[in-house]
Amino acid sequence: MTEPIVDAAPAIDFDLKSLPKVSLHDHLDGGLRPATIIELAEAAGHTLPSTDPVALGQWFRESADSGSLVRYLETFDHTVAVMQTYDGLFRVAKEFVEDLADDGVVYGEVRWAPEQHLQNGLTLDEAVEAVQEGLEAGVEAVSETGREIQVGQLITAMRHAERGQEIAELAVRHRNKGAVGFDIAGAEDGFLPSRFKDAFTYLAQHNFPATVHAGEAAGLDSIQSALVDGRALRLGHGVRIAEDIMVEFDDDDEATVGLVTLGDLSSWVRDRGIALEICPSSNLQTGATAEFGEGIESHPLDMLYQLGFNVTINTDNRLMSGVTLTDEFNLLVETFDYDLDDLLELTLNAAEASFLPLEEKEALVEYINDAYANLG
Known part of the structure; x- marks a missing residue:
């Protein structure tokens, strides 16, 4: 992890939206604007829970936070339904980039599963090309406002389906044309990365990087399989790696941590700098951190960071969580008393873990450091 160059960060007394950010775990079909969903649904003849943008946005947030997996998954039925044409994919991708830039993101990796967007006749390659053209249009639109952003696609295979090899080949086919990495997503529990072992071997043979959803809905076995079978360079969420950490408290003061012991798996993940793509608000919604407690105060991210x-x-x-990266940063500041030094380190972690080429990664790190150094 790159050390920040700022000696002492000033107090956080300004809008955190202005900070340059790096987004590594952000789903395209989970980030649509409610007004866009309504317009695209009308054109597609798709029925929505509401045709009022405010009410629809509220429905998505309430459904995702309902505690019902069925209702949570239903939210994606509506977003995916309006992303089945070139125009729909192009528009959603373009607006996605604009929204990232409005949040202060300067580099983002956008993950999505092309196999879910073929209902109206698009091929896998046509779907990827539509999204890429939308992303590039978004970058251009942001540039016209005097800002800069860089984005890449994480081509994702659905882990409960049988198209892993096909999607891996798709990702490699589009390297140097927008695709920067591979992912598997969907139902984690019961669908270990080992199901796609051959696909991950193919990716490794073609020197194409992978991040794997693991340690969210399933525990240590899923993380182990992601590292061994998936050759994962990053863990999507990965928060349940904390299950492999034993914390003993002082007998005289339960609030004081006495001894922390890492298991073999957690030691491996920490010592080799394997990035954890933690999503605080989403983790609470999906119950990924339920074993550690109910509220954000019990989320193990701070322990892992420390x-x-x-x-x-x-x-x-x-869309589903109703959050931005700015919101998540604010949440960390309010909950764990993080300061600008902490936010800088977390941002540099993301920049270093990105799937950018080394030269571009170094330039991104320098840009972020310079921005923080100029805050005072």
């Missing part, structure tokens, strides 16, 4: 894990902060699904 122990030296390569923690990065992300949104997961902006």
Whole structure:
């Protein structure tokens, strides 16, 4: 992890939106604007729970926070339904980039599963090309406002389906044309990365990087499989790695931590700097951190950060969780008393863990450091 160059960060007394951010875990079908969903749904003849943008946005947030997995998954039925054409994919991708830039993101990796967007006749390659053209249009629109942003696609395979090899080949086919990495997503529990072992081998043979959803809905076995079978360079969420950490408290004061012992798996993840793509608000919604407590105060991200894990902060699904990276940063400041030094380190962690080429990664790190150094 790169050390910040700022000696002492000033107090946080300004809008955190102005800070340059790096977004590594953000789903395209989880970040649509409610007004866009309504317009695209009308054109597609798709029925929505509401045709009022405010009410629809509220429905998505309440459904995702209902505690019902069925209702949570229903939210994606509506977003995916309006992303089945070139025009729909192009518009959603373009607006996604604009929304990232409005949040202060200067580099973002956008993950999505092309296999879910073929209902109206698009091929896998046509779907990827539509999204890429939308992303590039978004970058251009942001540039016209005097700002800069860089984005890349994380081509994702659904882990409960049978198209892993096909999607891996798709990702490699579009390298140097917008695709920067591979991912598997969907139902984690019961669908270990080992199901796609051959696909991950293919990616490794073609020197193409992978991040794997693991340690969210399933525990240590999923993380182990992601690292061994998936050759994951990053863990999508990965928060349940904390299950492999034993914390003993002082007998005289239960509030004082006495001894922290890392298991073999957690030691491996920490010592080799494998990035954790942690999504605080989403983790609470999905119950990924339920074992550690109910509220954000019980989220193990702070313990992982303090122990030296390569923690990065992300949104997961902006629409469903009703959050931005700025919101998540604010949440950390309010809950764990993080200061600008902490936010800088978390941002540099993400920049270092990105799937950018080394030269571009170094330039991104320098840009972020310079921005923080100029705050005072």
